[in-house]
Amino acid sequence: MTTPNELRLLPWSGPGDKPCYLSTDDPDGYMSRLADSIEAIQLGTAKELLEEASEVLDTQDTSLQGMRSLVKELTGALGDVYRVAMSRGHLLATSAPRESN
Template identity: 40%
Template sequence: MSPHELRLLPWTTPDGKPCYLSADSDRSLLSRLADDVEAAQLDSGEQVLAGARAVLADTKAGERAVRFALTRASESLEDALRIAVSRGERIGAGENRP
């Protein structure tokens, strides 16, 4: 990553705005932290998906359980989409390298 390229980070500001990183290396401390957070978010998303499937399979699940599962699933999807955008931008930036 060149110093002029920004990496979309896997977290937002307290008011929900995106955070970006400009670093000289993909191996900088903050880049590695972002990689670790992305991995944790994806792992959490797998757990949320399993829980949501269980709630949906339970014909006796109430509205509160379904709403909770959908809320968590929405949060996980938002994380996964942010990660996909960030990784896609970095892959695209790599195509322009000599």
């Protein structure tokens, strides 16, 4: 099994919005593949929202309610992307070769 510093932060939250972690020796196991798939969906959604936001900002006739809705979606997507970045950054840090002094 993995050591505690090698736990993978999963791209979803548990009860009370607490982080969920995966401990496995199999990066190709079901839960790892599920997490990879959800991360890919989250990143794709963020890309689509970014494109939509750019279009909305270029128009003058967007309602305040429309802007609020877009900002709410962007906030959720940014939270998802942040979680993916933290998880992947942690995985890189734990898998990088350590320097000898």
